[in-house]
Amino acid sequence: xxxxxxxxxxxxxxxxxxxxxxxxxxxxxxxxxxxxxxxxxxxxxxxxxxxxxxxxxxxxxxxxxxxxxxxxxxxxxxxxxxxxxxxxxxxxxxxxxxxxxxxxxxxxxxxxxxxxxxxxxxxxxxxxxxxxxxxxxxxxxxxxxxxxxxxxxxxxxxxxxxxxxxxxxxxxxxxxxxxxxxxxxxxxxxxxxxxxxxxxxxxxxxxxxxxxxxxxxxxxxxxxxxxxxxxxxxxxxxxxxxxxxxxxxxxxxxxxxxxxxxxxxxxxxxxxxxxxxxxxxxxxxxxxxxxxxxxxxxxxxxxxxxxxxxxxxxxxxxxxxxxxxxxxxxxxxx
Amino acid sequence: xxxxxxxxxxxxxxxxxxxxxxxxxxxxxxxxxxxxxxxxxxxxxxxxxxxxxxxxxxxxxxxxxxxxxxxxxxxxxxxxxxxxxxxxxxxxxxxxxxxxxxxxxxxxxxxxxxxxxxxxxxxxxxxxxxxxxxxxxxxxxxxxxxxxxxxxxxxxxxxxxxxxxxxxxxxxxxxxxxxxxxxxxxxxxxxxxxxxxxxxxxxxxxxxxxxxxxxxxxxxxxxxxxxxxxxxxxxxxxxxxxxxxxxxxxxxxxxxxxxxxxxxxxxxxxxxxxxxxxxxxxxxxxxxxxxxxxxxxxxxxxxxxxxxxxxxxxxxxxxxxxxxxxxxxxxxxx
Numbered sequence: 105x106x107x108x109x110x111x112x113x114x115x116x117x118x119x120x121x122x123x124x125x126x127x128x129x130x131x132x133x134x135x136x137x138x139x140x141x142x143x144x145x146x147x148x149x150x151x152x153x154x155x156x157x158x159x160x161x162x163x164x165x166x167x168x169x170x171x172x173x174x175x176x177x178x179x180x181x182x183x184x185x186x187x188x189x190x191x192x193x194x195x196x197x198x199x200x201x202x203x204x205x206x207x208x209x210x211x212x213x214x215x216x217x218x219x220x221x222x223x224x225x226x227x228x229x230x231x232x233x234x235x236x237x238x239x240x241x242x243x244x245x246x247x248x249x250x251x252x253x254x255x256x257x258x259x260x261x262x263x264x265x266x267x268x269x270x271x272x273x274x275x276x277x278x279x280x281x282x283x284x285x286x287x288x289x290x291x292x293x294x295x296x297x298x299x300x301x302x303x304x305x306x307x308x309x310x311x312x313x314x315x316x317x318x319x320x321x322x323x324x325x326x327x328x329x330x331x332x333x334x335x336x337x338x339x340x341x342x343x344x345x346x347x348x349x350x351x352x353x354x355x356x357x358x359x360x361x362x363x364x365x366x367x368x369x370x371x372x373x374x375x376x377x378x379x380x381x382x383x384x385x386x387x388x389x390x391x392x393x394x395x396x397x398x399x400x401x402x403x404x405x406x407x408x409x410x411x412x413x414x415x416x417x418x419x420x421x422x423x424x425x426x427x428x429x430x431x432x433x434x435x436x437x438x
Numbered sequence: 439x440x441x442x443x444x445x446x447x448x449x450x451x452x453x454x455x456x457x458x459x460x461x462x463x464x465x466x467x468x469x470x471x472x473x474x475x476x477x478x479x480x481x482x483x484x485x486x487x488x489x490x491x492x493x494x495x496x497x498x499x500x501x502x503x504x505x506x507x508x509x510x511x512x513x514x515x516x517x518x519x520x521x522x523x524x525x526x527x528x529x530x531x532x533x534x535x536x537x538x539x540x541x542x543x544x545x546x547x548x549x550x551x552x553x554x555x556x557x558x559x560x561x562x563x564x565x566x567x568x569x570x571x572x573x574x575x576x577x578x579x580x581x582x583x584x585x586x587x588x589x590x591x592x593x594x595x596x597x598x599x600x601x602x603x604x605x606x607x608x609x610x611x612x613x614x615x616x617x618x619x620x621x622x623x624x625x626x627x628x629x630x631x632x633x634x635x636x637x638x639x640x641x642x643x644x645x646x647x648x649x650x651x652x653x654x655x656x657x658x659x660x661x662x663x664x665x666x667x668x669x670x671x672x673x674x675x676x677x678x679x680x681x682x683x684x685x686x687x688x689x690x691x692x693x694x695x696x697x698x699x700x701x702x703x704x705x706x707x708x709x710x711x712x713x714x715x716x717x718x719x720x721x722x723x724x725x726x727x728x729x730x731x732x733x734x735x736x737x738x739x740x741x742x743x744x745x746x747x748x749x750x751x752x753x754x755x756x757x758x759x760x761x762x763x764x765x766x767x768x769x770x771x772x
Binding site: 236237238239240295296297298299300301303304305328329331332333334335336337338339340342362363364365376379380383384 | 629630671698710714
């Protein structure tokens with residue numbers, strides 16, 4: 105399991121547009137208190153609105169991990185980046201990367217980190233050792249976000265719930281299962297990178313037994329109806345032993361992400377998730393829906409959410425438009 | 439994907455009992471024509487009934503891969519084994535192992551193999567590169583064995599069907615998804631060792647598009663109802679795009695292997711598998727049941743199989759007691 109040392113200096117490199125810095129943006133949006141500043145190369149086209157700093161300036165202000173939160177052209181690490189990473193290690197930074205290419209496989213970077221006793225984190229990869237899932241009931245309560253597809257707002261919904269629950273004085277912890285979530289939480293496991301024998305076991309490990317009134321908010325991945333990734337979603341569902349499930353959806357999407365498959369109906373998706381979830385938690389139930397309505401007008405969104413709520417007899421929210429208070433209220437019934 | 443060069447010399451090492459040589463036994467039972475002989479150390483307690491040979495004798499009779507088909511005490515490779523593996527490489531053998539410990543991580547073994555241009559195969563591990571599953575319909579037909587639990591005879595059922603189909607002159611290929619199956623088939627991928635993002639993709643790769651009248655017989659793994667491994671089973675089911683499903687079961691088992699969970703009913707298990715299988719093949723259907731009745735008397739087995747057959751309106755066989763002809767007959771309906 106990855107554990108990052110905050111605070112961070114966010115490295116944007118030569119991001120070619122704002123979207124390329126999406127991971128860094130997520131960290132800044134959800135954990136501004138962990139972000140000391142940003143470091144941009146001369147041709148960077150993105151900004152997070154944070155103060156631009158050199159490695160040394162950020163170090164002097166307390167930054168301890170350099171976070172590479174940017175997608176690159178072709179996944180390469182340019183010479184300019186390489187020099188910056190090496191200098192960061194010289195100063196004493198740990199370095200964390202969300203790139204496909206591994207820091208640990210760059211010989212001189214790997215050697216310098218080892219020599220200086222510093223950590224390199226390739227958060228897209230899961231190098232830890234996990235046990236097979238036991239399926240044994242554990243204490244504490246858990247929410248899992250599931251979806252009709254990939255990228256329908258599962259991370260956003262659970263982060264928003266954590267925020268709202270902490271504001272109410274509830275015990276709540278977001279548990280990251282993907283790279284952006286790991287940067288935000290500072291720890292977690294990229295479950296789609298875990299060897300498949302250990303998917304449910306890895307989830308049991310990142311969301312372990314806890315106080316009876318503590319809620320883990322587990323980031324979901326993929327969909328049971330996605331022909332590429334349903335195995336990940338299934339293992340995640342079993343490992344989570346969720347008491348409360350949130351159904352996430354994007355109503356204007358026509359096909360599953362990356363494949364030519366139609367989206368399942370919300371009804372089918374809830375039914376199959378519930379059936380499978382009850383293997384490891386017979387009391388699992390849906391407590392609400394979280395919908396990304398950004399492609400709808402305000403009036404359309406309001407109507408759509410009301411219709412969903414009527415159809416399923418559950419609160420239906422858009423975490424961005426309406427907030428997630430109705431979902432947090434619904435947890436009281438679990 | 440692993441591809442082994444036959445024929446094999448089967449290394450039994452210092453197997454402490456016959457069960458420890460179970461993998462080698464499977465190879466000898468299903469592919470006797472690939473087995474030149476056996477190599478046993480002085481304190482070996484197992485035999486396959488093959489001729490005992492030295493490395494050189496077997497080489498002279500054509501053996502090209504030394505297969506370590508034995509479980510060890512504590513997964514260790516003893517000094518005696520190590521010398522034997524090094525000598526095999528000196529002679530020119532490729533070496534394949536079903537151990538958890540990796541041949542490729544033994545420095546001098548790895549170096550010698552590289553120097554001589556020989557292959558080391560750690561068949562429990564999946565080091566290949568896979569694509570994510572596409573879910574795209576492919577030509578050819580496929581059978582997948584699914585089960586109420588792990589270790590209920592899925593490999594045996596599909597191997598027996600391959601045998602019966604080839605005897606009838608049908609086009610049939612067993613596709614291995616686990617270590618013993620890989621040794622038997624000579625190729626395959628241990629899907630539970632694949633990174634979870636690529637489970638369905640790996641299955642698409644090992645059972646690729648084929649002639650319209652060709653049947654792939656895909657070895658199943660785990661169970662959708664096993665809290666540790668259901669993610670593997672789900673990805674396998676989606677990647678297989680099976681036309682025909684075989685339900686495998688062991689009627690005297692009380693709990694799922696390795697965990698304190700009851701077995702699902704056969705009915706529930708068939709229903710959930712069918713529902714999920716139809717995502718990638720809307721025409722998927724069960725064509726029969728394969729039951730391991732070894733713990734039942736002949737009379738009990740006959741009654742039990744007849745009851746199952748009546749209940750589901752499908753042939754129910756024990757591949758060992760009754761053979762699988764009834765299952766092969768049923769393929770005609772697909």
